[in-house]
Amino acid sequence: MKKLLTALKRCVVLGAAALAIVSLQPVSAAQAAERVVGGTRAAQGEFPFMVRLSMGCGGALYTQQIVLTAAHCVGSTGPNTGITATAGVVDLQNSSGRVQVRSTYVYRAPGYNGTGKDWALIKLAQPINLPTLKIATTTQYNSGTFTVAGWGANREGGAQQRYLLKANVPFVSDAQCRSYSGYSGLVANEEICAGLPSGGVDTCQGDSGGPMFRRDASNAWIQVGIVSWGIGCARPNAPGVYTEVSTFASAIASAASSL
The missing domain is CATH 2.40.10.10 (Trypsin-like serine proteases)
Structure with missing residues (x-):
């Protein structure tokens, strides 16, 4: 969240x-009920x-x-x-x-x-x-572009959603993430950031606990993060923060x- x-x-x-x-x-x-921002509907059976x-x-x-x-x-x-x-x-x-x-x-x-x-x-x-969904056991997949999905809000302050939404978010380094206002407390090796500098795509309230995942070397889904926290939803220079599963x-x- x-x-x-x-x-x-x-x-x-x-x-x-x-x-x-x-x-x-x-x-x-x-205080808020929300979901994936900037996403599209997932197909039945996709995840x-x-x-x-x-x-x-x-x-x-x-x-x-x-x-x-x-x-x-x-x-x-x-x-x-x-x-x-x-x-x-x-x-x-x-x-x-x-x-x-x-x-x-x-x-x-x-x-x-x-x-x-x-x-x-x-x-x-x-x-x-x-x-x-298998989980990452090493940091090998803790970079690149990730997929997130959830039934949380599709905008900051919005309502819970009926349909599962999905979106893609890029990796943000710890150093870059910490440079943003409100992110100095990022816990190294326990948390991983992902999001666009321009904002617009993000997880939100109601998505907590959901997986952040990507394809592994065998093209199978592998979980690298758990939706945890962030500043607002889909704001510029305010990426989502995820529990680093491999740790x-x-x-x-x-x-x-x-x-």
Whole structure:
């Protein structure tokens, strides 16, 4: 999610039981409901690993029974049956092919305090029979052009969307990202920036926890980031900030094996 005045995580609270965990520049994520800005509709089945979470965040199937999302989207580690994962459709109102499964457990990154380490796992009550999204285990793919997708807003301050949107955003180096106003707190080796200098294309509130991905050497999708925060949505010189998945790949694998 992006930072509006002070940095704001990109999730949206959709119910009293849902939690919005703010970053070290905290503003309630409940202030905005948003999605991919400057994007186009994804085709049915184009990104079958995409998951919509009932607290107003996105995610991706790490395994058929575990969703990888952002730490700021969930509460503390432990049993949790209050989250519903929706998958199998790009249109959230389309009941044909839609799969909805409740959570049983949440694992939030150890040491998460709003700065960096913005990843979490949600175990589902039963597997979802859809393709999973593998994650990067090295920095090999942490550059180039990435794809982002989500059901968040299509403009800053906008509303949650019915259809899954997709967009492409280019890599922004740590040095360049830190040079922008509000980004000096970027956590090296834990976060990665992406976006156009001119703005216009970006993730936004409601996209938190969703994947940032690209093609690997075998032309398969591989996840390199998790939507985390930013300044506003699609503003010039204000890229999106994503959890650098490769940094936490071993920890994610270890946590998943214990669930």
